[in-house]
């Protein structure tokens with residue numbers, strides 16, 4: 267065969283006969299994409315792997331339990347030849363050549379008239395990688411290039427901005443607890459495509475430094491709010507930027523809906539008729555204890571965990587938390603925004619029945635380079651916070667789970 271590079275093309279197989287010879291591992295790997303492409307697939311093989319058999323049972327392919335016979339490829343548009351019998355493969359590929367059916371051969375790529383590229387998908391795009399060097403074909407290298415491109419597109423490290431499909435509007439993105447690696451893949455991609463980012467103090471601030479210079483980054487805490495309340499001023503800024511046709515990301519710490527006012531922003535945007543998407547994030551309420559070696563549940567120790575806001579004291583009439591009931595629970599209590607009031611919270615829990623010896627851990631700036639853990643009990647925590655100078659943001663964990671971690675995990679280094 268002439269030593270020219272393969273010509274890349276996308277086959278539209280919907281309803282078209284595709285013949286697969288051999289029901290082994292090669293068929294098992296290739297069939298899902300052929301099924302997804304809508305091919306009318308006939309498998310000809312005396313045996314099949316359990317996964318291939320399941321596809322036949324589900325009606326996704328038609329399975330003829332026999333060996334290849336001359337004439338099987340007559341009406342095919344495309345063939346995958348992958349039996350364990352080299353001689354049958356050679357006969358089948360000669361028949362494919364005769365009938366001008368493009369065919370892939372698992373045992374002899376040189377004799378094939380088509381090659382399968384390494385493929386991956388991201389956001390409505392198929393990435394297909396073929397080698398150009400006919401002699402030096404290196405499937406692992408093409409697969410590695412595919413992985414690098416797809417991975418980069420997914421996590422936003424490879425930026426390919428949408429032009430036709432990119433819709434202006436707002437994305438409320440949960441950024442996770444602070445470590446830039448702990449944002450979701452979707453959140454990272456939207457960030458990479460933003461024109462404007464309005465960010466909170468908490469969350470993955472390091473990611474902002476990586477944004478290209480044309481992206482306008484606005485610190486939510488510094489939005490002037492003159493005649494508005496702070497939250498209204500943020501809503502107003504989101505709406506105004508979106509109305510200018512920009513892609514706006516509202517980057518929030520943790521998850522947008524855990525003490526994050528995400529739904530208030532969503533309502534304001536809906537009222538203004540602005541399209542909005544919400545991307546969940548890893549909440550500090552679980553990840554920050556975890557980063558300090560504390561599981562919020564543990565078999566035989568805690569079968570529940572309750573996340574509460576400690577931003578107002580238990581005796582404050584604005585508090586919506588039922589502290590007397592919480593004191594009766596035996597599981598884990600996770601308190602957010604509670605550093606200032608933890609002394610009074612601990613007193614309320616003890617007054618309503620929780621043991622003063624209950625362990626407490628405060629994890630400050632979890633998952634960041636400044637992470638710090640301070641341990642106490644309900645009896646001592648008020649004084650410990652003062653003595654140790656614990657400052658927000660911190661997650662406070664109350665319960666026996668505080669003591670179940672590995673000793674080495676007591677002060678883990680954030681990665």
Ligand SMILES: C[S@@+](CC[C@H](N)C(=O)[O-])C[C@H]1O[C@@H](n2cnc3c(N)ncnc32)[C@H](O)[C@@H]1O
Nearest residue numbers: 520521524526549550602603631632659660661
């Ligand atoms: C307004 S709430 C937002 C919570 C956020 N939506 C979430 O899901 O994690 C802010 C509180 O979250 C906690 N917090 C958030 N990030 C933290 C971190 N990296 N380390 C410790 N506490 C954190 C602190 O209790 C802080 O006062």
